[in-house]
Amino acid sequence: MLRGMESGVREPVAGDAFGRVLERCRDAGAVPGAAFEVIERDDGYVAAADAVRYFTPAEELSGLDRWACERARGRVLDVGCGAGRHALALRGMGRAVVGLDASPGAVRVARGRGVEAVVGTVQEPPPGLGVFDTVLLLGNNLGLLGGREQARTVLEGLAGLVAPGGRLIGSGFDPRADGTGPGRADADHAAYHAWNRERGRMPGQVRMRVRDGGVATPWFDYLLLSCQELAGIVEPTPWRIEHVETGGRDYTAVLAPDA
């Protein structure tokens, strides 16, 4: 059933739902159980998860996240910085980090925690952002590649933000691998992958929005993709995959500019 058949049901108001959740979690002391992020997929699937994971202390980051942070060199851009969990870990390691997030609320939270953060996206970086020796897309933020077409634009935009000899380090997971949680494989997800293929989209090209109270972000594409799919997407761009570190379903890829 498509929407609109339920008469009288209203849509949420457009707004920074993600930032609201982070601010509420922070206001409650960034403890578990205080604020939940609700995501809605365009097939009617919803999932809620505790927002406290965006506040994970440096010493509790995953092995893959720590691996990525240790490889960050020089001036670092943390794309989709959220509440700043990776940026704070990097600062603790003495790195100079700038956080970038499309959510003004996320940027307020990150700044309040001492992170130098700015509102913007890779496609529309704020003026004067400069170039970086390392650009990070952690927390599955390879998802910001969005899809086959969007990925090309994003990767070309990133090429303009990376200094000569710089690297892009991003994390993701194969949406068809077993697991739990939003985007992980189960019957709902398998049906979604099939629907995506019917529509000419990549299987893990998730059209979603974040909802909080009466507010929702715009719908956006978030791309869950295997290493193999990433290789196919990177191929026609100014990047090449230099290294892939794996941990169970998850992986972290290091991309270098084409020679």
Next chain:
Amino acid sequence: MLRGMESGVREPVAGDAFGRVLERCRDAGAVPGAAFEVIERDDGYVAAADAVRYFTPAEELSGLDRWACERARGRVLDVGCGAGRHALALRGMGRAVVGLDASPGAVRVARGRGVEAVVGTVQEPPPGLGVFDTVLLLGNNLGLLGGREQARTVLEGLAGLVAPGGRLIGSGFDPRADGTGPGRADADHAAYHAWNRERGRMPGQVRMRVRDGGVATPWFDYLLLSCQELAGIVEPTPWRIEHVETGGRDYTAVLAPDA
């Protein structure tokens, strides 16, 4: 904006979303952080809450809940029993309790915890349910009164389930009182109350559904009402308010059949 303007966005499949959440919480050991109940209101408002509250042990029930359980006499019907938190507390006090819930999943969970529970509603009780000395509508389940018209049907149905001399004990809260969480008063809720009045509904007459993964319950009306509104609703029915116990925003009302 009304639904349907976002082309291609699908509705969830109709199903027992509430029961799914309870079963997942039980399967994880009924611990915090394992399963979240997502409710959606017809104005686009969503809220998520940890389902572990439906598994509250007897010794951790609120003062008002314990007050209600202590007043339950004879054979007890627990309407909207959920995972059986009140039924189990009553069994611990030596009461004979039957749980009733519209959710087959909730009934499975309650039964698995040792509660005698059946699927059904007050409007459509299962055959052979019999009569009770005490009927409970705890956990804000005065909300099942639904609205002005539905309340009359529900209260007349309940009159047929109560033995002579029996009592109805139900809990609720004033939706206009300050507080947090679904149904509590804030800007979103004040706007919703106003919209309800425009539509000829009671301010706290919440049209909502539970969503979980790709599944949603049907839309239903859940009535949040002050003691004063409850008195107005009870007046034309075969019931009268015998006593109201209050605790902050919350109250528990004892109703007796009209003499």
